[in-house]
Amino acid sequence: MRYIAIDVGSTFLKAAQLDVQYLAITNMESIRMPEPLPNENPLVKEWNAIQLLELMQGLIDRQLASCPGCKGIWISTQMHGFIITDEYGVAVTPYISWQDERGLEYADKLGSSYFSALMERVGEEAWRRTGLWEKPGVAAVGLFHMLQQADSGMEIEWEGQGTACPVSMNDIQTLGSKRLCTLGGYLIQSLTGSHVCHFTNAAPTGLVDVRAGEWDIDIVRAVGCQALQFPRIVVGTDIVGHYHSRWGAIPVYPDIGDHQASVLGSLADATNEAIVNMGTAGWISRVSDAYHIGEWELRPYFEGSYLPTITKLPGGRNMAVLVRFIADVGQSIYGTALTEDTLWERLLAEADRAAQYFKTGKGQSSNGQLHVHVGFYGKQTVADKGAIDNIDSDNLQVGGLFAAAMEEIAAIYERNLYVLATAGEAIEQITFTGGVIMKNAFLRDAIAKAVGIEAVMAPACDEVFHGLLRLALVSEGLYASVHETREVLLQAIL
Incomplete structure (x- = not known):
């Protein structure tokens, strides 16, 4: 009684x-995500x-080769991105990701x-229906950019897509025969022929429109992509097709959003826990039965x-x-290169040593502790520089540098957890998930101390797979709802 699960993240x-x-x-x-296609424009991903x-x-x-009698294939992918295919399911654009x-x-x-320009055309009231913040890395913005350039007669060639795939921007102008796909929907279409997405x-x-669960025709028209063939939106988790394999x-x-699968796999309590996830980027989330717009995405x-996030x-x-x-200093000045794991291990040890030193008061210089603003990437939440x-x-040392950076990150999470607390019942516990936070005890402790409430690790790694396992248990008919699967999985893991 086994299913196959695929998790397509930003790194692996x-x-x-x-x-x-x-x-x-x-x-x-696990295999690494390929490098993005080369492009002179740093905004393009x-x-x-x-x-x-x-x-x-x-x-x-x-996986199928070692899974006789496989009961089905579950898919979870990174969100926000898109691909346009022809009527046969062949990609005519690259995958445009959330990083674009x-x-x-x-x-x-x-x-x-x-x-x-798109946000002005859509308007604040209509955009609020999406449940999203205004941000450039969503499919609506990428599509608008493509269509506006096509209308201007600009012809942009995509390199490295492969000879089997048309690459001219002019192909986008003939939208009636083209299909919009999410990344997971693109895989489903290839496997089954079904044009759907979750x-x-x-x-x-x-x-x-996140409340209605339907494509928002007003926003679609504002983008100008109404001639595209849109996938059927699936709300439940019923079978959408069959992969006719050997x-x-x-x-x-x-296809399940990796965010939702991760929250489900964290096994956090749905009523009073917040989930803090830190991988390539970070997010915090909680579960709510109410449709409530606030200072969060819904x-x-x-x-x-819903997930206020x-x-x-x-x-x-x-x-x-x-x-x-630090790696560049070691390589270029001292001719020394350490593995990434070894370098992280030593840096965290130095950060811990520096933090202990400052606690004694011995490390306090006349200017106080080093301060690191970690907004190295544009438009991050409360991290703008x-x-x-x-x-x-006295205070510019490696350990102090990393300790200060992680304490700044902890303060950012603290401020945002207070905001999220207003989206429901009081938050009584934090559950940590994500590869980066799972490996970094210093950062976990710093966030827990800043917030002042109990914090625990998710009981299992690979929370996306555990989230998909909970869905598979319901699909198999063993449980009536995903809520019922929480206790049985907790008992099995612990």
Whole structure:
């Protein structure tokens, strides 16, 4: 009684088998996400869609070879991005990811950036229906940018997409025969021929009324993409098609947003816990039964509930800026290169040593402790600049640098957790998830101390797979709802 699960993140593509009988995750495989296609514009982040499809299908086929009698395929992917295919499911654009910010380019004919022009066309009231913050890395903005450039007669060639795929921007002008796909929907279309996507992946495109669970025609018209063929939105988790493989016809389930799968797999209590996730980037979230707009994004969850969520928080990539600097010093000045794991281990040890030193008061210089502003990436939440200040002749040391950076990150999470607390009942516990925070005890302790409430680790790693396992248990008919699966998984893991 095993299912195959695919998790397509920003850094890794992973596969595993979900054993619904023994409540186990087995046969895990992981490969790195390919590099984005080369582009002179730093705002553009595109991936070869055909290459991604081959990698995803390769993971599935290798898992099927060792999973006799496979009950089905579950898919979870990164959100916000999109691919346009022809009527046969062949990609005619690269995969445009959530990291793409081409909408920030200035457009002479619009008198503003593409992003600002679209937000003005949509209007605040309509955009609020999406549940999203105004941000450039969503499909609605990328599509608007493409269509505006096509209308201007600009012909942009995409390199590296493959000879089997048309690459001219002019192809976008013939929209009637083209299909909009989420990343997971693109894989489902290739496996089954079905043009569908799950609600949790449709909503992050910025083209959906999150309360109605439908494509928002007003926003679609504002973008100008109404001639596209839109996928059918699936709200539940019923089978959407079959993959006719050499191992037989394998049921395929809808693509689940990696955020929702991660929250589900954290096994946090739905009423009074906040989930703090830190991977490449960071977010905090909680579950709510109410449709309540506030100072957060409101994302669809399962069984009619929502996830008030604060996104674009500092994460692993912020700390990586400092790590790369230290690595460069070691390599260029001393001719020494350490593995990434060894370098992190030593830096965290130095940060801990520095923190202990400051606690004694011995490390307090006349200028006080070093201060690191970690906003090294644009438009992060409450992290709008990158700088190191409060430097004097005594306090600029490696350990103090990293301790100060992590304490700044902890303060940012503290402020945003207070905001999230107003979205429901009082938050009584924090559950940590995500690869970066799981490996960083210093940062976990700093956040817990700043907030002043109990904080625990998610009981299992690979929370996306555990979230998909909970869905598989319901699909198998063993439980009536995902809520019922929490206690049984907690008992199995602990």
